[in-house]
Amino acid sequence: MTDAVAERYDRFAREEAPGRSDVYAEWAAGVADDAEVQAVLERLSPQHRQPPLVFAVSRLLGATVGDYRQWRRFVLANADELVAQCARRGVQINEPLRLAALLPALSLIEGPVALLELGAAAGLCLYPDRFSFLVNGADGLPRRRLDPTDGRSSVLLTSTVAGDLPPLRVPEIVWRAGIDLDPIDVRDAADRAWLESLIWPGEHERGERIAAAMTIVAADPPLLRAGDAIEQLEAVAAAAPAGATLVVSTPGMLVYLPRHRRIELIDRVRALDARWITIDAPTLHDAWRPAIDPAGFRGFAVALDGRVVADADPLGRWWEWRAGIGSDAA
Template sequence: MGTDGAAAAIAAFYDDFGRRWARGTSPLYEDWALGIAADPEALNRLAGLPKAKQQPNLLFASIRWQGAPLVPYAELRPWLLEHWDDVVATGGTRSVQTNEANRCATWLPPLSRIDGPVALLEVGAAAGLCLYPDRYSVEYDTPSGRRRVDPAAGPSAVELTCRVDDEASVPDRSPEVVWRRGIDLDPIDASDPEAVDWLANLVWPGPDHDARVTRLRAAAAVTASDPPEIVRGDLLERVTEVAAGSPRDATLVVFHSAVLLYLEDDKRRRFADIMAGLGETIGRRVVWLSNETTGTLPEIDAAVLPGTATDHRFVQTWDAVPIALAGQHGAVYETAPFRG
């Protein structure tokens, strides 16, 4: 693809990010994304970067890490062009690892359907904050009122919130987690203050997200007190090996949020094929839970009815079968689109 074609593709990506993901939840990021989508100079500069470094979340986090003013894009642009090399240097050594503990509120409903102990393996685990769904309290807002789910050990200092459209989605217990592992290209140490600062910096600006920073730091403290093993490496190369180390008397749950969208199409297909045969390969029961955007795997998109509102939502699947829409930051859980 030529430079002009690459810039056009990047413009479309930023436009979609602004209109479909940031709109209604982060006005500043919406403005920045739409501004860059219409800025030939910024697009050409982005086109010169590796594809993995072109994404809005990484660029915007790098801009903020370098101390940019949180102003509309028209005012930001001179600063950005002047500090471009510093911004690119930050993005070159870091990655997008949105470790949102509140997503555990959307993992608890399917996890509660699994009998017996579970072993958790998260691909794209970052610091592993989502490997502790059994350590957080959750307030579910249901059609008939609020319902709270606490860990077996009692209320947690980390409190998650989630709106559900069906009482039946609310779990009646936390899962019994007997093993937890993660895989990540660049594991994060939850006890490292600068690493946690970067995670907090990845949280979008805006009043809808202020509480996420407080929650992230509280979840990082829980994780640092009992750190999981997070294996460094590519998920395609490591998932079978790590999965084979799980206990045989537990159901292995391999799960991820917003990970496959960062892979090329052929690598997404390879991962889906690995997951389809993983249980047979390692000789134990495996459940594959996924929170990913539409457009990730065509067979999953085909099961989503036309007209289903998927903005700000992942399609949650169980062994590649859609079961719910899950808010991108765990704030909603809706099963109505997939109830028979």
């Protein structure tokens, strides 16, 4: 046993799972006090033994959503398969609600848009033109609703916004593509099962949202290229149609790259004839233009071409317009 495994799961149980999943909070707390299960997880690298990944893989393999003792029995009985599957997979947070936080940046870009997402997973965040958006005030009352040109969508992305609202619009997307090390095809039953297993127990609303988004994506799938984003970027970008504004999106994927690779990817994106939108922790990189003070954020920075336009929850549940920082981003 190493303290690192116990500490990681204890932190997850205390700080990350509460309010999202009582089941995962119980499982993580159990691991933090269980030397035998910790010994199984020690066989994995830190990246591949993250609680959400281990829990998702165990459910994909057949672990039932029950108490910790049930889950523990499954893990110990299936340790080799669990380790093998965790070692080949990564956490793929394909949350379409992130588009609610990206909407202020997307609204600043003239269409038509060719949208390319790096770390796209199943590509659920490539369809801002097919989803509806509802912006609520801090009091919970609706402030603004936007729908696709053909009417209300089965996917409604709801966020809370206090303060000023910038001009918002549903973007015109004429081409959509993604790059991912292990892309997910929502038309494939096994791939759908994996994406569903990544939804934490108790996240019923999220489950319904992702299921509805998968139906939309399956009916008109994007171009998804398997491979390294840096290596594939230029070739996939070159496939974008002429006459459309190429927009490269990196929501939540840069954190998974080592720092030197992160810098290289950002430089490659900026070398393209393209706009760049992202949502990252303020301290994640130094690509903000102008430089920002991380202490001024309660969430993540949403930026267009490096200029911050919003402070937001990383999964899009709330955002705050930052016109003073990003007003010249267009």
